[in-house]
Amino acid sequence: MEDRELFDTLKNRPDIEPEQAFSSSLRRELENNPKLKTKKVTVAPLLTIPMTIAIFVFLWMITTGQTLEIRSTASPIISQEKTMVFTGGLFVLLSLVLFIIFVFSKGYTKGKLVFITFALSLCVWVGNLVYANW
Amino acid sequence: MKDPYNNLYNGLCFIFLDLKFFGLPDIFPDFFGYMFFAYGIHLLPSIRKLKYWTRNFAIVLTVLSFVVELDQWTGTLLLGQIGVQLLQFLLILFMYFLFQLLLHIHENKAFEAKTFRTYQIYMTLMLCGFVIQSFAINLDANLQEVALTISILLQLIAFILFVFYCRSGSKYFKSKQQSNVQSF
Numbered sequence: 469m470e471d472r473e474l475f476d477t478l479k480n481r482p483d484i485e486p487e488q489a490f491s492s493s494l495r496r497e498l499e500n501n502p503k504l505k506t507k508k509v510t511v512a513p514l515l516t517i518p519m520t521i522a523i524f525v526f527l528w529m530i531t532t533g534q535t536l537e538i539r540s541t542a543s544p545i546i547s548q549e550k551t552m553v554f555t556g557g558l559f560v561l562l563s564l565v566l567f568i569i570f571v572f573s574k575g576y577t578k579g580k581l582v583f584i585t586f587a588l589s590l591c592v593w594v595g596n597l598v599y600a601n602w
Numbered sequence: 603m604k605d606p607y608n609n610l611y612n613g614l615c616f617i618f619l620d621l622k623f624f625g626l627p628d629i630f631p632d633f634f635g636y637m638f639f640a641y642g643i644h645l646l647p648s649i650r651k652l653k654y655w656t657r658n659f660a661i662v663l664t665v666l667s668f669v670v671e672l673d674q675w676t677g678t679l680l681l682g683q684i685g686v687q688l689l690q691f692l693l694i695l696f697m698y699f700l701f702q703l704l705l706h707i708h709e710n711k712a713f714e715a716k717t718f719r720t721y722q723i724y725m726t727l728m729l730c731g732f733v734i735q736s737f738a739i740n741l742d743a744n745l746q747e748v749a750l751t752i753s754i755l756l757q758l759i760a761f762i763l764f765v766f767y768c769r770s771g772s773k774y775f776k777s778k779q780q781s782n783v784q785s786f
Contacts, residue, residue, distance in 0.1 A: 527684060527688075530684060557737060557740065561733065561734065561737050564733050565730050565733060565734070568726055568729045568730055568733070569726055569730070572721075572722045572723075572725050572726040572729075573722065573726070575718070575722060577701075577702065577705060577721070578702070582698075585729060586694075586695060586698070586729075589691070589694075589729055589732055589733050589736075590691060592733055592736055592737070593687065593691065593732070593733075593736035596736045596737060596739045596740055597684065597736075597739065599739075599740055600739045600740055
C-alpha cells in the first residue's frame with residue numbers, strides 16, 4: 469500500500485529542469501575524488517566469514533572424533549594457573565552478561581551492537597568448547 | 603481465521619519442554635515446535651519480506667532439530683550435546699527475527715509497547731542463560747550444577763514471559779477480529 473502511494477507521488481511530481489551545472493560539477497568531483505570511489509568494507513562480513521568457517525571446521529573435527537593437537541602442549545597444571553584461568557573466565561562472563569544487559573536495556577533492535585552480542589555469545593560458546601577439548 | 607499466537611505458544615512449549623518418561627524419547631519433540639512456529643508465522647501479517655525469512659528460518663530449524671532428535675533417538679550421539687547447544691543458539695537467533703516481525707505488525711500502541719518490553723527481557727534472559735551455560739562446560743561438578751541451575755532458571759523465566767505475551771497476543775487478536783466483524 470505504501471509503495472503504491474510512493475509510486476503515485478513520484479509519478480505526479482512536477483518535472484523540474486535538472487540543474488546541469490550542479491550535476492556536472494558533482495560528477496567531476498566524484499570522478500576526481502578517489503576517496504568516494506573506494507568500496508566501503510564493513511567489519512561484519514570480514515569477521516563473520518572466517519568465524520563461520522572456523523566454527524564449521526571445529527564442529528566437524530569434534531563430531532568426527534579427531535583430537536586437537538594442542539591438547540598435550542598447553543594444559544594448566546599448576547593450581548595458580550587454574551585460579552587465574554577461573555578468574556579470567558569469570559571476568560569475561562560477567563562483562564559479557566553486563567554488555568548484553570546494557571545493549572537490550574538500551575532498547576536496540578538492530579545494528580552493530582545487537583550483532584556483536586550474538587557474535588560474542590557464539591564466540592564464547594565455541595571458545596569454551598575448544599578449552600574443554602584441550 | 604486461526605489465532606497465530608496460539609501456534610507460537612504451542613511452538614515454544616514443544617521446544618522448551620523435554621519430557622522423557624520410562625526411557626521413552628522426548629514426547630514433545632522440538633521439530634513439532636518449529637512446525638508450529640512456521641504455521642504461526644504463516645498466519646501473521648507480512649512486512650518487508652521479514653515474514654518469509656522468519657518462516658523459512660523456522661522450516662530450516664525444523665529439519666535441523668529433526669536431525670538432532672534422530673541422532674538422540676537412535677543413540678548414535680554423533681552430534682551429542684554440541685548439536686543441542688547449537689540449536690539452542692539458533693533458537694535465540696530465530697526468536698530475535700520473530701520479535702523483529704512482531705515489533706512491526708501491530709497497530710495497537712499498548713500492545714506494541716508490550717512486545718518491545720517482552721523483546722528486551724526475553725533476549726537478555728536467553729542470551730545470558732546461553733552464555734552462563736556455555737561457561738558451565740569448564741567448571742567443577744559443584745559449580746557446574748549451580749551455573750546450569752541459574753541458566754535454566756533464566757530460560758524458564760523467559761519462557762513464562764513469552765507464554766504471558768502469547769496470552770495477551772491472542773486477546774489482542776480476538777478483539778481485533780471482533781472489531782472487524784462489527785465494522786462489516
